[in-house]
Amino acid sequence: MSLPTNDQMVAHLRQTIKVAARAKKFGRHPFGSILVDADHETVLLEQGNIDTLHHAESTLCHVAWTNFSPEYLAKCTLYTNFEPCVMCAGSCYWSGIGTVVYGISEDRLLDLTGNSQENPTMSMPCRNVFDAGQRKVNVFGPFPQLEQEIIADHLEFWT
Numbered sequence: 001m002s003l004p005t006n007d008q009m010v011a012h013l014r015q016t017i018k019v020a021a022r023a024k025k026f027g028r029h030p031f032g033s034i035l036v037d038a039d040h041e042t043v044l045l046e047q048g049n050i051d052t053l054h055h056a057e058s059t060l061c062h063v064a065w066t067n068f069s070p071e072y073l074a075k076c077t078l079y080t081n082f083e084p085c086v087m088c089a090g091s092c093y094w095s096g097i098g099t100v101v102y103g104i105s106e107d108r109l110l111d112l113t114g115n116s117q118e119n120p121t122m123s124m125p126c127r128n129v130f131d132a133g134q135r136k137v138n139v140f141g142p143f144p145q146l147e148q149e150i151i152a153d154h155l156e157f158w159t
């Protein structure tokens with residue numbers, strides 16, 4: 001299987017920012033995730049945050065699992081504007097998705113959300129979750145050059 005190029009990763013991360021902005025417009029938290037096919041161009045699914053237990057990535061994994069096979073998903077890439085939490089990283093692992101690309105680290109999100117009751121951000125690198133598994137998941141991120149674009153929808157959102 002091939003991996004996305006840096007330009008492809010940046011372009012798709014910019015799409016997750018749009019999905020996150022759409023979620024925010026509908027009163028949800030500004031998190032967005034997309035699933036891209038093995039050609040690294042075709043967007044198969046888009047998902048914004050729904051609520052505390054239905055994060056953008058975990059929900060996208062459930063929809064992906066319902067529509068595609070694990071063998072197919074192994075060649076797909078999940079993009080998300082922020083590093084997946086433990087629940088979402090676990091969902092990526094169990095759904096068989098081969099590659100995960102995130103824009104900003106969960107630690108940086110924690111800086112932004114603070115002790116917000118709505119989003120009590122954890123501090124656990126997704127690589128720790130994947131490293132504990134038996135199946136390899138390729139991980140890319142963070143992308144500091146996109147930080148300002150990604151956090152624009154988060155500034156003053158959590159305070």
Ligand SMILES: [Zn+2]
Pocket residue numbers: 055056057058084085086087088089
């Ligand atoms: Zn999550």
